[in-house]
Amino acid sequence: MNKPLIQVSNVSVAFKVKDRIVNAVKNASFNVYQGDIFGIIGSSGAGKSTLVRTLNRLASPTQGQIYVNGTNIASLKGKDLQQFRFDVGMIFQNFNLASSKTVYDNIAFVLKAAGKRGLAVEQRVKELLKLVSLTDKANAYPAELSGGQKQRVGIARALANDAKILLCDEATSALDPQTTTSILDLLKQLNREFKLTIVLITHEIDVIKKICNRVAVMSQGEIVELNNTFDLFASPQQAFTQSFLNIDENTALPSKVKKNAKGKLVRLRYINENATEPVLFQSAKQTNVSFNILHGFIEYFNDQALGNLVVELIGANDDISSLIHLLKSYHVIVEEVK
Numbered sequence: 209m210n211k212p213l214i215q216v217s218n219v220s221v222a223f224k225v226k227d228r229i230v231n232a233v234k235n236a237s238f239n240v241y242q243g244d245i246f247g248i249i250g251s252s253g254a255g256k257s258t259l260v261r262t263l264n265r266l267a268s269p270t271q272g273q274i275y276v277n278g279t280n281i282a283s284l285k286g287k288d289l290q291q292f293r294f295d296v297g298m299i300f301q302n303f304n305l306a307s308s309k310t311v312y313d314n315i316a317f318v319l320k321a322a323g324k325r326g327l328a329v330e331q332r333v334k335e336l337l338k339l340v341s342l343t344d345k346a347n348a349y350p351a352e353l354s355g356g357q358k359q360r361v362g363i364a365r366a367l368a369n370d371a372k373i374l375l376c377d378e379a380t381s382a383l384d385p386q387t388t389t390s391i392l393d394l395l396k397q398l399n400r401e402f403k404l405t406i407v408l409i410t411h412e413i414d415v416i417k418k419i420c421n422r423v424a425v426m427s428q429g430e431i432v433e434l435n436n437t438f439d440l441f442a443s444p445q446q447a448f449t450q451s452f453l454n455i456d457e458n459t460a461l462p463s464k465v466k467k468n469a470k471g472k473l474v475r476l477r478y479i480n481e482n483a484t485e486p487v488l489f490q491s492a493k494q495t496n497v498s499f500n501i502l503h504g505f506i507e508y509f510n511d512q513a514l515g516n517l518v519v520e521l522i523g524a525n526d527d528i529s530s531l532i533h534l535l536k537s538y539h540v541i542v543e544e545v546k
């Protein structure tokens with residue numbers, strides 16, 4: 209495995225509010241690798257924003273360390289700190305654009321802050337506007353833009369000084385589903401074309417499914433589970449993750465169907481869309497079990513397919529056990545439906 213670009217090691221963040229301590233982040237550890245689109249998901253107040261803000265020093269850990277490219281970011285000062293701020297861009301739910309500046313000037317401002325002048329600024333702004341498909345809006349003010357367009361300006365500004373890492377704090381939460389998709393497509397394109405590493409926080413499961421390759425699940429300040437996206441959805445280990453990701457909800461059966469079922473109800477998750485139905489069919493035949501498919505769908509995570517089936521197994525108990533055993537040997541995840 210290559211070296212992590214971001215290494216978060218036992219990070220805790222506590223806030224003192226009057227005479228009370230709020231432990232917003234508790235002992236979080238994880239690595240982000242170059243080219244990752246790393247998602248942090250959790251409900252409101254889980255500590256996601258606080259955690260992501262420690263990655264660019266907008267928040268300071270009360271305990272633990274964060275290394276970016278091998279450097280402990282707490283030790284950065286002067287020019288190194290300034291360079292670090294250029295290397296790590298950030299976009300926000302409410303866009304944070306300067307309302308009195310045009311689109312052009314919002315982007316030019318951060319280039320000038322990095323010491324660029326004249327033609328270098330002009331060329332770079334043009335390049336960035338083209339990249340985010342806003343060339344025709346250079347002279348517009350933020351109030352004249354849609355939410356999606358505002359976020360595109362936010363992205364251009366965050367990347368202006370050649371950022372290597374982009375932090376996204378609920379960047380699509382204020383957008384409608386179609387605009388969300390177009391912003392996620394843009395982030396994916398930037399990730400692909402420039403190997404931009406992205407850390408995003410969201411409470412939206414669909415955002416995770418659409419673009420993240422790895423995910424941390426947060427609850428009450430803790431990372432309760434971390435996995436690649438596909439495996440997290442295929443086989444969530446923690447009860448919190450299962451209920452938060454609504455895993456069972458997607459294949460919930462009407463109570464009448466459950467009540468009328470004569471056989472054993474099982475949920476099958478499989479990772480090879482082509483193999484499973486033949487595998488189920490042949491395994492059932494081999495073990496003398498018959499089955500009814502009660503629910504089924506296939507979900508896609510990038511190019512990987514995750515099949516979900518709820519089936520009723522009818523046969524002798526021993527035969528059903530043999531069938532389940534056989535299915536598991538084909539890497540089908542089998543869970544009893546209660």
Ligand SMILES: Nc1ncnc2c1ncn2[C@@H]1O[C@H](COP(=O)(O)OP(=O)(O)OP(=O)(O)O)[C@@H](O)[C@H]1O
Nearest residue numbers: 223225230232250251252253254255256257258259
């Ligand atoms: N500056 C602060 N001072 C005091 N408490 C804070 C501060 N920032 C965050 N908190 C508290 O820390 C906890 C985690 O907040 P945080 O915003 O990180 O969660 P979140 O998962 O991002 O939630 P949301 O999605 O609602 O923003 C909350 O209880 C919040 O009230």
